[in-house]
Amino acid sequence: MGDQRVNGHTVSRLTVHIVWSTKYRFGVLTGDIQRRCRSILIQVCDVEGVQILKGVVSKDHVHMHLEYRPSQSISGLVKKLKGRSSRKLQEEFPSLKKRYWGRHFWAIGFGCWSTGNITDEMVNEYLEHHRTSDNDSDAFILE
Numbered sequence: 001m002g003d004q005r006v007n008g009h010t011v012s013r014l015t016v017h018i019v020w021s022t023k024y025r026f027g028v029l030t031g032d033i034q035r036r037c038r039s040i041l042i043q044v045c046d047v048e049g050v051q052i053l054k055g056v057v058s059k060d061h062v063h064m065h066l067e068y069r070p071s072q073s074i075s076g077l078v079k080k081l082k083g084r085s086s087r088k089l090q091e092e093f094p095s096l097k098k099r100y101w102g103r104h105f106w107a108i109g110f111g112c113w114s115t116g117n118i119t120d121e122m123v124n125e126y127l128e129h130h131r132t133s134d135n136d137s138d139a140f141i142l143e
Helices: 031-048 074-092 094-099 120-132
Strands: 014-021 051-057 061-068 111-115
Touching: 014 074, 031 051, 031 061, 031 074, 061 074, 074 094
Parallel strands: none
Antiparallel strands: 014 061, 014 111, 051 061
């Protein structure tokens, strides 16, 4: 259970791969802006209790592989990551305010894919085992 997250009433290991890009895919995440963006994202994850498994800040998009709590929503987490980083970067780098005059630094939306240590086949095999088990003849099958 070493790599699982244990809270008061839950045991989990929820991981997700998230990707989002700058508005118009402008390649503005370079140099000091890129370094500052990285540090802001790390700070937000620390505050939210999210573990960064791996991450990359490219010149026009961000990839993050995260482990999060069951009580957190992915959309809420991305909203915090994008919102706080956008506000801070535009405050600290006036050149970004000129390029992004509408104060929208990140493009609308994001991509996310669940990741983990078990496959769909493993879950289905486990459920099939319980379906045919002699120990649970009253099992209700959901299909």
